[in-house]
Amino acid sequence: MSVLCARTGFLIKIPSLYLAHGSLNTQAARPFPVISDTLNTTSAQAQDARARATGLITELRAQIETCVQGGGEKGIARHVRLNKKVLVRERIRRILDPGTELWELCTTAGLGLEYGDVPCGGTVCGVGRIHGSDVMIIANDGTVKGGTFYPITISKQLRVQEICWKNRLACLQIVDTGGAFLPLQSDIFLRGGRGFANQALMSSQGIQQVALVSGLCTAGGAYAPTMSDVAIITHRIGNIYLGGPPLVKAATGEVVTGEELGGATMHCSVSGITDHFAKDEEESFEITRDVVASLNLELTSELDSSCPPLYDSTGLEQLAGQTQMLKPDVYALLGRLLDGSRFLEFKTMFGESLVCGFGRLSGQLVGVLINAGNITGADAQKGGHFVQLCDNRDIPLVFIQNSSNSSSESVDASTLKERAKFIQCQSIVRVPKVTLNVGGAISDENYTMCGPSFDPRFYFMWPGARLLKSDPAVLSDEPEAASSKPRKQLSEYKFESSSAAWAAARTLCDGIIAPGETREVLSRAVQLGMLHHTPLRDSRGQSRAAIRM
Known part of the structure; x- marks a missing residue:
């Protein structure tokens, strides 16, 4: 088809590709040709493919649900009823802006490992929006073996820190850990120390590090808030120390409580390791949101959803x-x-x-x-x-x-x-x-x-x-390695x-x-x-x- 140009008086040929998908004005506003859809959705092979995909997605949903449940009924009961603490995903929900959700990463980490299942790798990680700014969140799940660090916990934390660093996202750590799983300590301590180095290096480059202490920070875990730019601690449930009361008693014979040794009052008034005192978890969430608001972060704009694909997903x-x-x-x-x-x-x-x-x-x-x-x-x-x-x-x-x-x-x-x-x-x-x-x-x-x-x-x-x-x-032609003793x-x-x-x-x-x-x-x-x-x-x-x- 040809149209007359008002300025030059010449006829201009318009390709039929553009006319098939709307007016010339529409095409000018939305450049690039439309892809033709050749997918056959009615054949027997298509039905078989959809059935196979449904099975794979069902398996994935089951694995995700296992990880969302964390330590299961026993772990949740101990965390909530006995320790009087808020569940990790609820903590994150209360810190994020209302109506927003965590864009979670590495959800199914920790399943099917040689040393057993560690749902979610023991940490919930992802990007969330706080006061309009995107922040990376790394939160220990205290229901999974008491928040203990396993090798997969270190692997996941280091990968998430790498994502945080490359994308220059401020990092919020919600700490609730009993330290390393000692039987596997040879795979934990040296690699685990890299996480603290990452905190220092990111901070030196203006990538803000914030810690919310919502439980124990024992042994190496004590360095997470110590290496942060800003640290908040919750009264009674937040403790920071390299060795806890049992170790103090074994080494010196002195009987001391966790609160006296490394509680919120001591660290806010004596050591200065923590900067904000929260009387309970609810107040700790409010303080954390205020701290993030003070970081002077760039606001994240909303994605444009006005032009979806033409074809069914x-x-x-x-x-x-x-x-x-x-x-x-x-x-x-x-x-x-x-x-x-x-x-x-x-x-x-x-x-x-x-x-x-x-x-x-x-x-x-x-x-x-x-x-x-x-x-x-x-x-x-x-x-x-x-x-x-x-x-x-x-x-x-x-x-x-x-x-x-x-x-x-x-x-x-x-x-x-x-x-x-x-x-x-x-x-x-x-x-x-x-x-x-x-x-x-x-x-x-x-x-x-x-x-x-x-x-x-x-x-x-x-x-x-x-x-x-x-x-x-x-x-398939490679012989499998023979195992001397079945595991x-x-x-x-x-x-x-x-x-x-x-x-x-x-x-x-x-x-x-x-x-x-x-x-x-x-x-x-x-x-x-x-x-x-x-x-x-x-x-x-x-x-x-x-x-x-």
Whole structure:
């Protein structure tokens, strides 16, 4: 179709693609072409895929519920009735702004471990909004083995601190711990000390550290409030000391109470370790909110929800249940994630497997890379070029890993070299990177597609996704190591070592997300990544130029 230009008098041809999806004015307001939906939702294979996905999601919900329950009925009863303390999730709820929720990370950490189940890793962690500002919260769950630190507790805390540091989020620790689990102390103390170093280093860079002492801070746990910029302590239930009353009696014979040795009155009036005295937990929540309000943090804006995808998100469950996601499925996935299902593809005709392009997530411009199988030499060349363009324009990157095809075929030297260039380019970009594993990450596609080792701000997985060192066909031929003595099963769970559940249990990923929640989670991750990102448009030259490899 052609229209007459009022200024020049010439006829201008308008592509039918734009006319099919609204007026020219609408298209100008919302750039990028609309992705066509080719997903077959009525076939028998589609029904089987949805059934498989439903089963995976049901398993995930059960694991999350186990972790939300913490120490179970006995642990909750001891915490509430005997110790007269508020449950950890209720503490967080009362501190957050009314009507907001915790964006939780690493929820299923601690399940299926060699030394048993530690629901949630013994800590509830996530990003929440206090007086309009996003704050990272790390809260010990006193119902899980008395708040004791296990190796997984350390792993989760260090990963969450890394997220906090990279995204420059103020950190609030709600401390209620009895210290380390001594039978596993060799795996705890040295790594655990890194958490205190992180507090000092973040504080030195202006990333505020706040502690609320709502229980015991024993042994190494005593350093969490001591290393914070501001510390609040609750009367009667909050104690801070390296060795408690039993140790004092054993060492000196002196009988002393916890309150006398390291209670709120002593630390607020004598040692000066804590800065604010709360007479009870309710007042401690109010003081904590006031302290965060005094940090002079940047307010977080609301995400733009005015332009949802055109296609039903239930199709994501079908895609998640498929054994293989081919290139047409990749476009169906993007059409269910991006604003208005609009996507500007980069180098459409170059490269077989890698799809790159620009779209928006809840109003935020992002560069998306998703593969449908092996990364070829041309794919790697395209990917390296694309990530440099995004870095040059200060556009955050979203990597979607989908290596469900076989990767056992041989790779020539040229392809290997191009992959290395791609890895180099994506490793050194300044812009935030967020990675989602939907089908699998196999072999060196853990490197090219920004796996956990390459500093994504967040790394998430779908329930059926996998992390593999090599092709499954190769793995199946490897003999299993013989065990001289069968181990006693200490956990209720047993996960396959390549599964998302196994990775999440060990904090190799930041959470397993249900397919229907993908757009919301990615939007929030990109928002947090860009919250304190500093654009660098004024620095040009070789260091900022996109190089055509």
